Amino acid sequence: MAEAKYDVLGIGNAIFDVLVQADEGFLAAHGMAKGGMALIDEARAESIYRDMGPATEMSGGSAANTIVGIANLGARAAYVGKVRDDQIGRLYTHDIRAAGVAFETKPAADGPATGCSYILVTPDGERTMNTYLGAAQELMPADIDAAQIAASAIVYLEGYLWDPASAKEAFVKASKIAHDAGRQVALTLSDAFCVGRYRGEFLDLMRGGTVDLVFANEAELGSLYETADFDAALKQLRNDTKLGVVTRSEKGCVVASKEGVVAVPAFPVSKIVDTTGAGDLFAAGFLFGLVRGAGHEAAGRLGALAAAEVIQHIGARPQTSLKELAQENGLPV
């Protein structure tokens, strides 16, 4: 096996975040399920945006946030995702490259605009996302560069890729190339509603060995196995995947492998401002720990640290050096 050029390559829906503070009444009035990610069409995007307050914008996308976090920690990272060649697509391309990520996916020259997520942040810090996929729907198997995938130690895929019709083919193609090259493939289940849409297919990916490592939060795990019994769900997860990592908000995370289960506490935070990106940055820290050979517990602590940073400010991208933060906290970088 050749030495990897990238530690982690992420594939996901490239989404620009439009973040706004809103109260619970706004969610109720617009029929939004708090804490979830709903797919919206252009008409609903316009209607939500019309009613929304003044916003802050920044690049987002689940796997992209994770990959930016990994680069910020000091690892070699690459991203594959589709924007359009429009103003927002150019902001997006700037931000991910400026974070030190290799990003070479050709932007769409026509079709829908760069995808956007209208993110309502309630006073408790919880985020509720309404995503217009836009150009992210144009991600095709042809966008997967076999040499780049084969040169990445871990390929990280988001469950959200199951939403655009052709992206799942790109997903499966990337997984096969990675495995043929002796690499690892990780999947995040992304969102409980997303799991509800693709439960059977996600289980097939896990049981069939298309993915080796699965990230989920409690709600996603419960949705996957259709149970509220955490221990029962965790047991099933251990049967279905080599390595499963379940995040539990302030209760920390659980890392489950064939060898056993390790619980890692959450990192203390003074005030939760916006949970957007919490799971994404947890995955960043954990994957970074894995590629550094840090062991499951230290990887979990790196994940908890990165998640803690991102929930203390608005937006899903780190605003401080995670590398320095890890060093200050005696974690391996």
Place this chain on the structure above:
Amino acid sequence: MAEAKYDVLGIGNAIFDVLVQADEGFLAAHGMAKGGMALIDEARAESIYRDMGPATEMSGGSAANTIVGIANLGARAAYVGKVRDDQIGRLYTHDIRAAGVAFETKPAADGPATGCSYILVTPDGERTMNTYLGAAQELMPADIDAAQIAASAIVYLEGYLWDPASAKEAFVKASKIAHDAGRQVALTLSDAFCVGRYRGEFLDLMRGGTVDLVFANEAELGSLYETADFDAALKQLRNDTKLGVVTRSEKGCVVASKEGVVAVPAFPVSKIVDTTGAGDLFAAGFLFGLVRGAGHEAAGRLGALAAAEVIQHIGARPQTSLKELAQENGLPV
């Protein structure tokens, strides 16, 4: 004089802010004057942006920030400024309208893109701005709606309007309409370098009565009268304008009128994150106090309060309800 429909109408360069954290070395390497606003052309914009780190974007523009703050405090506010009909122009239009501001300036259908400012925020919280005016250069006297100006109790203009060639004609036209309707005209000197470019013209505006109220910070005041002697400069300011308000960062502000000088302390802040918008929001609080008939000292305290809110987070628009903040601090709203 008919009752005003708007308490304050602002006219300014409509600018979208691209904010990034940077160290002093970045400023030095790019020949930037820390704390100032430099005008840049498209080539330099591209060169700075290429070297910049990952950014957060949000609507800005000096007078626009002020007007949003005034609306946030609960007054009736309107804005005149030029964007293009592009993606960023649509974000801009959304944000200012969503803040409760009447904004009806027709966007440019061709020509340069919506203006952007690349704002470098150093670890001490100071901001250094590099502004590509873009579509803001297309603001014309024809964009001034005489009825709307005449229906506004205070017309607020930014010195930055002197940069685009035709905007100053719009400025002078608006001032004449306002005065003919018995309204007040306020000016912010905007930036010490801007004052350096237009010193003589700004003094003419003040001495000739085109403006009634002038906002400046210490650096702008020093630049206007080409002196480092604050008291001497303040004395000249009192001669040259009916009402002068000078902000002095952590030293608070000084309100100078023919009757005398009132000093108002700054509002305590726990941590300065980003000073972008500090002067703009000070003006918002002060003008709001004026339209509510609060007296100079209370107006100064409202200004200090609004400035304190905006420097404790990234970006130049308020992230909390200034009205509630003022109420909690026993200030008149």
